[in-house]
Amino acid sequence: MVSNAVVETIFETKPTPVRGVIFDMDGLLLDSETLAMDALVSAGKDLGYDMPSVFCRRMIGLPADDCRRLVQGDYGAAFPLERFFALQEIHLRNFVDTGRLALKAGVVPLLDLLDRLGLPRAIATSSSRYRTDHHLKLVGLDHRFDATVTRDDVSRGKPSPEPYLTAARKIGVAPEFCLALEDSHNGARAAHAAGIPVIVVPDLLEATDEIRGKALAVVDDLDIVRAYIEKAAGMYGAE
Incomplete structure (x- = not known):
């Protein structure tokens, strides 16, 4: 059960429309x-x-x-x-x-919501193109993203903002209207440097005070992210 209080707290701190979503892959989409x-x-x-x-x-x-x-x-x-x-x-x-290799909990319902809302989505990952394509195909996610940006597609990886800026450009959404989803510290730093609001869902690394300061929120799971996006769509309208 998603806590409405958590979702309300996110909106109280930094309300923002969501017109596109950029996902990290390892530790966020995949339990890898x-x-x-x-x-x-x-x-x-x-x-x-x-x-x-x-x-x-x-x-x-x-x-x-x-x-x-x-x-x-x-x-x-x-x-x-x-x-x-x-x-x-x-x-x-x-x-x-x-x-x-398995999906993290909440991935499919979140992607289903983005389909229903018509929101574009991309992946920005530090993994190679080969590993990214191979892993996404194995778990059945290879056709569920509009773009994938790997370490082979950029000159500088995370914590540089380049992966996130490239992903935002590929889905045609301004950075400030994207939502980044991350589990790692360098991923959160990269999204923040790109000017993209980021929600952190920790996997193996606990969020530090620095990361909490850069994040829109640090939450336990993707179900809370889904509730946040649903509320954002209701407040601002999906575009």
């Missing part, structure tokens, strides 16, 4: 961050390195180049970086292809 962390740990073990999950979580929401810098900074120049990430990709693909 745990799989990615398990794949990193497994890749480290393959190479004889102890890579604790607490370290791996520091990579959530980072572009690939930043992940590489983070690993090399902690494990040194001799660390077999390319082999490590290649192995991580193999482990992740195996996890996904053996049925471990």
Whole structure:
């Protein structure tokens, strides 16, 4: 049951029309961050390195180049970086292809609402084009978005605003009239830098005071997001 009080509080703080929605993918649409962390740990073990999950979580929401810098900074120049990430990709693909990838709760009802309201939607993700297309097809979401922006489509990934600005442009909605949905800190920073109101639905990372300050709201699940968009459509009219 969605708390009406939560939805009302969001409107009291920063009421805004919603004419388009931009989604993060991993940890927001897909329950994939745990799989990615398990794949990193497994890749480290393959190479004889102890890579604790607490370290791996520091990579959530980072572009690939930043992940590489983070690993090399902690494990040194001799660390077999390319082999490590290649192995991580193999482990992740195996996890996904053996049925471990699932949708987050509330995704389908939220997309159904956007269909009913006629609101355009896009994905802005730090994942590669190959991984994005593969994962969306596996969970049956490959035809439910008007555009997808991956790390291969931009020169700078999150926390740069470029992914979100590109996604807004692709769906033809001004940033201030979009709503961003994120789970990661860098994703929230990217949306905020793009001038897009963002609701954060935390997955593996708890929202910090900084992220709460940048977000329209931090909520428990996508059902609250759906209630917010329904109310926004009622207040402003879907366009």
